[in-house]
Amino acid sequence: MNKLLLLFGLSLTALFGGGAIEGDVTKSDLNIPAIVMFLAFVLATLGITYWASKRTQTASDFYTAGGGITGFQNGLAIAGDFMSAASFLGISGLVYLKGYDGLIYSIGFLVGWPIILFLIAEQLRNLGKHTFADVASYRLRQLPIRTLAAFGSIATVLLYLIAQMVGSGKLIQLLFGLDYSVAVILVGLLMILYVTVGGMLATTWVQIIKAVLLLSGATFMAIAVMSHYGFSFESLFQAAVDAKGTEAIMSPGGLVSDPVSAISLGIALMFGTAGLPHILMRFFTVSDAKEARKSVFYATGFIGYFYILTFIIGFGAIVLVSTNPEYLDIAGNLIGGNNMAAIHLSHSVGGDIFLGFISAVAFATILAVVSGLTLAGASAISHDLYASAFQHGQADEKSEMRISKISTVSLGIIAIFLGILFEQQNIAFMVGLAFAIAASTNFPILFLSMFWKGLTTRGAVIGGSLGLITAIVLVVLGPIVWVQIFGNAEAIFPYKYPALFSVTVAFVGIYFFSVTDKSDSADKEREAYEAQFIRSQTGIGAEGAVAH
Amino acid sequence: MEQSIVDRVKSNPKFEQLVKERSSFAWKLSILMLVVYYAFIMVIAFSPETLGASIGDGVTSIGIPIGIAIIIFSFIITGVYVYRANNHFDKLTADIKKGAKGE
Numbered sequence: 033m034n035k036l037l038l039l040f041g042l043s044l045t046a047l048f049g050g051g052a053i054e055g056d057v058t059k060s061d062l063n064i065p066a067i068v069m070f071l072a073f074v075l076a077t078l079g080i081t082y083w084a085s086k087r088t089q090t091a092s093d094f095y096t097a098g099g100g101i102t103g104f105q106n107g108l109a110i111a112g113d114f115m116s117a118a119s120f121l122g123i124s125g126l127v128y129l130k131g132y133d134g135l136i137y138s139i140g141f142l143v144g145w146p147i148i149l150f151l152i153a154e155q156l157r158n159l160g161k162h163t164f165a166d167v168a169s170y171r172l173r174q175l176p177i178r179t180l181a182a183f184g185s186i187a188t189v190l191l192y193l194i195a196q197m198v199g200s201g202k203l204i205q206l207l208f209g210l211d212y213s214v215a216v217i218l219v220g221l222l223m224i225l226y227v228t229v230g231g232m233l234a235t236t237w238v239q240i241i242k243a244v245l246l247l248s249g250a251t252f253m254a255i256a257v258m259s260h261y262g263f264s265f266e267s268l269f270q271a272a273v274d275a276k277g278t279e280a281i282m283s284p285g286g287l288v289s290d291p292v293s294a295i296s297l298g299i300a301l302m303f304g305t306a307g308l309p310h311i312l313m314r315f316f317t318v319s320d321a322k323e324a325r326k327s328v329f330y331a332t333g334f335i336g337y338f339y340i341l342t343f344i345i346g347f348g349a350i351v352l353v354s355t356n357p358e359y360l361d362i363a364g365n366l367i368g369g370n371n372m373a374a375i376h377l378s379h380s381v382g383g384d385i386f387l388g389f390i391s392a393v394a395f396a397t398i399l400a401v402v403s404g405l406t407l408a409g410a411s412a413i414s415h416d417l418y419a420s421a422f423q424h425g426q427a428d429e430k431s432e433m434r435i436s437k438i439s440t441v442s443l444g445i446i447a448i449f450l451g452i453l454f455e456q457q458n459i460a461f462m463v464g465l466a467f468a469i470a471a472s473t474n475f476p477i478l479f480l481s482m483f484w485k486g487l488t489t490r491g492a493v494i495g496g497s498l499g500l501i502t503a504i505v506l507v508v509l510g511p512i513v514w515v516q517i518f519g520n521a522e523a524i525f526p527y528k529y530p531a532l533f534s535v536t537v538a539f540v541g542i543y544f545f546s547v548t549d550k551s552d553s554a555d556k557e558r559e560a561y562e563a564q565f566i567r568s569q570t571g572i573g574a575e576g577a578v579a580h
Numbered sequence: 581m582e583q584s585i586v587d588r589v590k591s592n593p594k595f596e597q598l599v600k601e602r603s604s605f606a607w608k609l610s611i612l613m614l615v616v617y618y619a620f621i622m623v624i625a626f627s628p629e630t631l632g633a634s635i636g637d638g639v640t641s642i643g644i645p646i647g648i649a650i651i652i653f654s655f656i657i658t659g660v661y662v663y664r665a666n667n668h669f670d671k672l673t674a675d676i677k678k679g680a681k682g683e
Binding site: 147266333570573 | 586589590598599609610613614618620622625631633644647648650654655661665670673676677680
C-alpha cells in the first residue's frame with residue numbers, strides 16, 4: 033500500500049508540483065544555445081505582450097481577453113496549462129524509471145477532462161463572466177460566497193505557485209547554470225510583466241506558443257527514438273528490456289492493492305482539476321458554450337497525444353540515455369536525477385542545439401504556467417473580493433483594473449519571496465493540498481450551484497468551509513506532513529490523499545445545512561434557481577457578457 | 581432575466597426535450613468514462629499480472645495497447661459529445677432562444 037501511495041505521490045508531485053527536480057542540485061556550466069533560444073522566446077513573448085497591451089482596455093479584456101479566444105486556441109492554451117515543465121520532465125522520468133507505471137499516471141490525469149466537458153464546461157461559460165465565483169454566487173449572497181471562493185482560489189494558487197517557483201528555480205539552475213535566486217526572481221519578474229501589461233490575452237498567447245513548442249519538440253524526440261527502431265514498438269520495448277535487464281517495465285509494478293487510495297486519488301484528480309481556478313478561468317476566454325466545449329475536445333486531444341509522446345520519450349531514454357556513460361555519474365545514476373531523462377535524451381538525439389531548444393522550452397513552460405496562476409489569483413482578489421464583495425459590484429472598472437494589477441505585482445513578489453524561502457523545504461505536500469482544496473471547496477460549491485436547486489448560502493458556506501478544513505487537517509495529519517516533515521513515527525490519518533473523505537464531508541455538509549435552512553432568503557435563493565437553470569442550459573442572457 | 585422570458589422558455593416543450601436529452605447523454609458518457617477508468621485501476625490494484633501478459637512471443641505487454649486505447653477513448657468520447665452537441669443540442673437551443681424572444 034505504501035508503495036502505491038508513494039508512486040502516486042511521486043507522480044502527482046512530479047506532474048503538477050514543479051517538483052521536477054527534488055533535493056540538492058548543482059549549478060551547471062552556462063548553456064549558451066539554451067540561453068540564446070530562451071532569449072528569443074522572451075523577446076517574442078514580450079512583443080506579444082506589447083501587442084496585447086494595446087488590446088487590453090477593459091476589465092473583461094484583462095480577465096478573459098474579451099472572450100475573443102477561439103475554441104482551438106483555448107484548447108491549446110488549456111493543454112499549455114496542463115503540460116507543465118514538471119509534467120513533461122516528471123512523467124518521462126517516471127517512465128524512464130518504472131516503465132509502464134508512467135502510463136498509468138498519465139491516464140489518471142487525462143480522464144477528468146471528458147467529465148469536465150460533459151458536466152460543467154458549457155454551464156460554466158453560460159453563467160460566468162470572469163471567475164468561477166461568478167457562477168457559484170449567481171443566486172446566492174455575494175459577500176460570503178465570494179469570500180470563500182476567493183479564499184479557495186488564492187490558497188490553491190499560492191500553493192501551486194510555490195511548488196512551481198521552487199521547481200523552476202532548481203530546473204533553471206541545472207539547465208542554464210544560473211543561480212537559484214536569480215532564476216526565481218527572473219521568472220517572477222517576467223510573469224509580472226506578462227500579466228500586468230498584457231493580461232489574459234498575452235497569457236493565453238504565451239501558453240499557446242509554449243504548447244506548440246513543447247508538442248513540436250516532444251514529437252521530434254519521439255520520432256527520433258522510433259526511427260532508431262524502424263518505427264517498431266516491439267523492437268523499442270525489446271531494446272529497453274535488454275537495457276534494463278528485466279521485463280518488469282512492461283507491466284504495472286510495485287502497485288499493491290489499496291482501492292481507497294486509488295479512488296481517493298482519482299477523485300482528487302478529477303474534481304480537483306474541475307476546481308482549479310486557473311483552469312476554470314480559461315472557459316471565460318471563449319465567446320460561447322459551443323467554443324467552450326470545442327476547447328475541451330482539442331485540449332483532451334493535445335494532452336492525450338502529449339502523454340503518448342512522453343511514454344515513447346521515457347522508453348527512448350532507457351535505451352539511449354541509460355546506456356551512455358556521458359549522461360551518468362560515477363554511481364551509474366542519471367546526472368541531475370531521473371527527471372532529467374528527457375533533457376539528456378534531447379542531447380542524445382539532437383546534440384547541443386536541440387538540448388538548448390528543449391531547455392528553453394522547459395523554461396518557457398514554467399513562465400506560462402505561473403502567469404496563468406497569477407492571473408487567476410489576481411482576479412480572485414480584484415474581481416471577487418474587491419469589486420463584487422466589498423464594493424457590492426459598484427466598483428468602477430478603472431479602480432478594479434488598478435486593484436487587479438496591484439494584486440498581480442503583490443502575488444508575483446510574494447511568489448518570489450516564498451520561492452526563495454522554500455528552496456530547501458519539502459514541498460511535496462503542497463500540490464496534493466492544492467488539489468484537495470480545489471476538490472473539496474471550489475468544486476462542490478460550483479457543481480451544486482449549477483445542478484441543485486436546494487443549495488443555499490448557508491449550506492454552501494458551512495459545507496464548503498468544512499470541506500476546506502477537513503482537507504487541510506487530513507493533509508497535516510497524513511503521511512507526508514505528519515511523518516516526513518514533522519518527524520512523527522506514524523501518521524494519524526493513514527492516506528496521502530484526503531479527497532475521498534474531504535469531498536464527502538463537503539457534499540454532506542452543504543446538503544445538510546442547505547435543507548435545514550428555513551430562512552426567507554434561502555427560499556428566495558431556491559426560487560432563483562429556475563432562471564439560473566434556463567440561462568445555464570441555453571445561454572440566454574449570457575451573450576455579450578451581460579452584467580447580472 | 582425577465583419573468584416573461586422564464587415563462588416562455590419553461591413552457592416550450594423543446595426546452596424540456598433539450599434538458600432531458602442532454603443531461604441523460606452527458607451522464608451516460610460520464611458514467612462510461614468512469615467505468616472504463618476505474619475498471620483499469622481495479623485491474624492494476626487486484627490483478628496487475630493480467631496487464632503484464634505478453635502479446636504473442638514478444639515483450640510488448642497487453643497493458644500497453646490497453647493504456648493507449650484508454651487515452652484515445654477519452655479523446656473520442658469528447659468528440660462524440662461535441663459532435664452531438666454541435667449538430668443536435670445547438671439546434672434545439674437556437675429554437676428555444678427564438679421562442680424566448682417571442683418570435
